[in-house]
Amino acid sequence: xxxxxxxxxxxxxxxxxxxxxxxxxxxxxxxxxxxxxxxxxxxxxxxxxxxxxxxxxxxxxxxxxxxxxxxxxxxxxxxxxxxxxxxxxxxxxxxxxxxxxxxxxxxxxxxxxxxxxxxxxxxxxxxxxxxxxxxxxxxxxxxxxxxxxxxxxxxxxxxxxxxxxxxxxxxxxxxxxxxxxxxxxxxxxxxxxxxxxxxxxxxxxxxxxxxxxxxxxxxxxxxxxxxxxxxxxxxxxxxxxxxxxxxxxxxxxxxxxxxxxxxxxxxxxxxxxxxxxxxxxxxxxxxxxxxxxxxxxxxxxxxxxxxxxxxxxxxxxxxxxxxxxxxxxxxxxxxxxxxxxxxxxxxxxxxxxxxxxxxxxxxxxxxxxxxxxxxxxxxxxxxxxxxxxxxxx
Amino acid sequence: xxxxxxxxxxxxxxxxxxxxxxxxxxxxxxxxxxxxxxxxxxxxxxxxxxxxxxxxxxxxxxxxxxxxxxxxxxxxxxxxxxxxxxxxxxxxxxxxxxxxxxxxxxxxxxxxxxxxxxxxxxxxxxxxxxxxxxxxxxxxxxxxxxxxxxxxxxxxxxxxxxxxxxxxxxxxxxxxxxxxxxxxxxxxxxxxxxxxxxxxxxxxxxxxxxxxxxxxxxxxxxxxxxxxxxxxxxxxxxxxxxxxxxxxxxxxxxxxxxxxxxxxxxxxxxxxxxxxxxxxxxxxxxxxxxxxxxxxxxxxxxxxxxxxxxxxxxxxxxxxxxxxxxxxx
Numbered sequence: 001x002x003x004x005x006x007x008x009x010x011x012x013x014x015x016x017x018x019x020x021x022x023x024x025x026x027x028x029x030x031x032x033x034x035x036x037x038x039x040x041x042x043x044x045x046x047x048x049x050x051x052x053x054x055x056x057x058x059x060x061x062x063x064x065x066x067x068x069x070x071x072x073x074x075x076x077x078x079x080x081x082x083x084x085x086x087x088x089x090x091x092x093x094x095x096x097x098x099x100x101x102x103x104x105x106x107x108x109x110x111x112x113x114x115x116x117x118x119x120x121x122x123x124x125x126x127x128x129x130x131x132x133x134x135x136x137x138x139x140x141x142x143x144x145x146x147x148x149x150x151x152x153x154x155x156x157x158x159x160x161x162x163x164x165x166x167x168x169x170x171x172x173x174x175x176x177x178x179x180x181x182x183x184x185x186x187x188x189x190x191x192x193x194x195x196x197x198x199x200x201x202x203x204x205x206x207x208x209x210x211x212x213x214x215x216x217x218x219x220x221x222x223x224x225x226x227x228x229x230x231x232x233x234x235x236x237x238x239x240x241x242x243x244x245x246x247x248x249x250x251x252x253x254x255x256x257x258x259x260x261x262x263x264x265x266x267x268x269x270x271x272x273x274x275x276x277x278x279x280x281x282x283x284x285x286x287x288x289x290x291x292x293x294x295x296x297x298x299x300x301x302x303x304x305x306x307x308x309x310x311x312x313x314x315x316x317x318x319x320x321x322x323x324x325x326x327x328x329x330x331x332x333x334x335x336x337x338x339x340x341x342x343x344x345x346x347x348x349x350x351x352x353x354x355x356x357x358x359x360x361x362x363x364x365x366x367x368x369x370x371x372x373x374x375x376x377x378x379x380x381x382x383x384x385x386x387x388x389x390x391x392x393x
Numbered sequence: 394x395x396x397x398x399x400x401x402x403x404x405x406x407x408x409x410x411x412x413x414x415x416x417x418x419x420x421x422x423x424x425x426x427x428x429x430x431x432x433x434x435x436x437x438x439x440x441x442x443x444x445x446x447x448x449x450x451x452x453x454x455x456x457x458x459x460x461x462x463x464x465x466x467x468x469x470x471x472x473x474x475x476x477x478x479x480x481x482x483x484x485x486x487x488x489x490x491x492x493x494x495x496x497x498x499x500x501x502x503x504x505x506x507x508x509x510x511x512x513x514x515x516x517x518x519x520x521x522x523x524x525x526x527x528x529x530x531x532x533x534x535x536x537x538x539x540x541x542x543x544x545x546x547x548x549x550x551x552x553x554x555x556x557x558x559x560x561x562x563x564x565x566x567x568x569x570x571x572x573x574x575x576x577x578x579x580x581x582x583x584x585x586x587x588x589x590x591x592x593x594x595x596x597x598x599x600x601x602x603x604x605x606x607x608x609x610x611x612x613x614x615x616x617x618x619x620x621x622x623x624x625x626x627x628x629x630x631x632x633x634x635x636x637x638x639x640x641x642x643x644x645x646x647x648x649x650x651x652x653x654x655x656x657x658x659x660x661x662x663x664x665x666x667x668x669x670x671x672x673x674x675x676x677x678x679x680x681x682x683x684x685x686x687x688x689x690x691x692x693x694x695x696x697x698x699x700x701x702x703x704x705x706x707x708x709x710x711x712x713x714x715x716x717x718x719x720x721x722x
Contacts, residue, residue: 218668245698245701245702245705246698246701247694247697247698247700247701248697248701249673249677251697251698251700251701252677252680252693252694252697253673253676253677253680257680257693258676258680261676261679261680261683264683265679269679272675273672273675273676273679276671276672276675277667277672278663278664278666278667280659280660280663281660281663281664284656284659284660284663322664322672323676325661325664327661327664327665327667327669328664328669328672328673331669331670331673332669332673335669335670335673347670350670350674351670351671351674353674378681378694381677381678381681382681382685382690384678385678385681385682385685386685389682389685
């Protein structure tokens with residue numbers, strides 16, 4: 001099912017006979033999704049939902065290729081022989097061919113409609129790579145498109161924000177042989193793509209180069225902040241559809257579940273939990289009226305001294321109070337949001353959880369999203385706990 | 394370009410420690426449960442902060458306020474002593490802190506004479522912005538690293554939500570803050586979205602001692618502007634540190650009560666600042682381990698899923714959720 005398209009952009013289909021290609025004006029979307037590890041190449045009119053593609057081609061990886069149709073090969077700038085931007089989908093296994101035209105507005109400074117911009121070419125290369133069976137860092141690719149694309153961006157979820165080119169290209173002749181589209185532009189775009197993977201400011205990418213000795217909570221906090229700031233720039237992974245809310249951390253860790261748990265903990269487990277709370281909570285419990293009230297920084301020594309000074313009962317009381325607090329409830333909510341919005345890989349790494357595929361969609365570097373991500377998180381906790389138990393016994 | 398300002402809760406504990414962190418001495422906030430002149434008077438208030446959900450219907454007026462008079466002269470006065478500190482609001486999330494400052498900076502002075510010790514940082518800020526026009530003062534405030542960083546240090550640990558998911562209790566309405574105080578024995582309303590301070594009553598008719606009595610009817614008229622039930626508001630009084638007062642009059646019980654309140658506030662602020670991710674991870678693992686031992690893991694998940702689904706269904710029934718939107722809060 002086309003539930004999780006990897007990439008989607010505005011494109012129209014064409015009819016052709018012999019060398020003559022005729023674009024069909026219907027506004028549409030070209031998109032790709034994976035099912036059972038196989039890529040599907042789809043096109044639908046924009047008025048139809050993603051679940052009803054007019055074209056849904058099941059592709060064998062490596063068989064299909066997607067290339068721009070150039071006017072000349074080896075030219076510095078890539079122009080179409082028509083007055084629009086035409087791409088062709090070809091197969092090694094057959095002589096079947098399809099033509100599509102880009103429906104996003106030309107990015108050319110003077111509006112020349114036949115000019116393939118960097119972004120256009122990158123889009124084509126991404127589609128081609130997917131059809132070839134290459135693994136792409138989709139998040140990086142799409143972010144690059146947004147950054148380099150001059151305003152619009154294709155994201156896995158749907159809309160290419162660039163304006164529609166109202167006029168489909170006039171049909172023209174196309175060269176009879178394909179290929180060599182990439183050579184025409186000079187620099188190997190695949191190198192560009194991977195270099196940009198290391199750079200960039202979004203927390204998700206930056207994480208991969210950070211040492212794992214960093215404070216995990218801080219790492220996740222940075223990610224949460226990056227979501228706040230860049231929610232318009234970072235494409236969230238496609239939601240898993242309106243039919244699977246799964247559940248939330250708030251619904252799982254309600255006080256009625258967590259408080260009974262506290263009453264079963266051993267003193268060692270209690271101390272472990274206390275270590276994850278702000279030290280002031282423990283020094284405050286010891287305070288008398290005469291203690292000055294400006295102490296905002298409690299040293300680690302003071303903190304552990306304070307924890308040690310408290311009885312098991314007192315520690316349980318503090319934990320119960322925290323588990324009931326509105327501040328924890330808010331955090332449960334925001335961590336759920338983080339998981340749903342693509343933070344699963346970061347969160348699971350920070351917490352040392354064993355999550356399937358590292359929290360990504362199978363076969364892509366796109367993080368899981370929506371209810372699926374929360375489910376993967378819950379499963380990951382379970383797996384981790386089971387393994388820890390086995391290794392102890 | 395200033396850095397970002399996060400949302401902070403409008404809570405007496407947050408505000409008290411915020412101004413304390415800025416260097417203000419001996420001032421605190423108290424929440425007012427009722428609009429009763431006597432209980433307000435008992436606090437000997439320096440000012441009142443009125444906060445409410447900003448109604449979309451009411452636009453800031455430019456020629457005449459709905460109640461009171463614009464007093465442009467007070468801001469423009471050449472006399473340093475007389476001139477009122479008033480700033481135009483530039484950033485929504487800063488408006489709480491801005492309202493607090495608008496009272497503090499106008500009440501700065503020798504505590505012996507009934508003024509507030511605002512500390513060196515705010516003292517410098519007041520001097521620096523003294524001759525500025527209102528909009529420039531607002532800019533200076535939003536650009537002040539110290540004020541912004543202190544403000545942000547009290548921000549919620551979870552300041553964002555995505556469109557698809559909201560957590561229970563989240564309020565994404567805009568709150569607006571207005572300060573009322575007596576300056577130069579005159580009752581003023583200081584609203585950063587208005588072009589000038591608004592004077593209520595005659596100049597000189599409101600010395601600080603009668604501020605509580607004078608401000609209550611003004612607040613009542615304000616509240617009555619909005620249809621009953623349509624406005625949610627909160628009132629915070631700014632007053633002298635109540636522990637100091639309790640000590641001065643030898644009220645041991647009162648002192649203990651105030652100390653307990655302070656501990657409560659510090660507890661809440663500690664939680665507000667805390668990053669709970671690691672803690673949640675440990676609790677999740679602990680509960681999961683317990684459920685696996687008891688053999689109730691699946692039941693636990695299923696119950697949670699039912700609760701989530703019920704909430705989604707309830708919201709759909711109320712028409713709060715669109716067809717495709719997945720709201721699982």
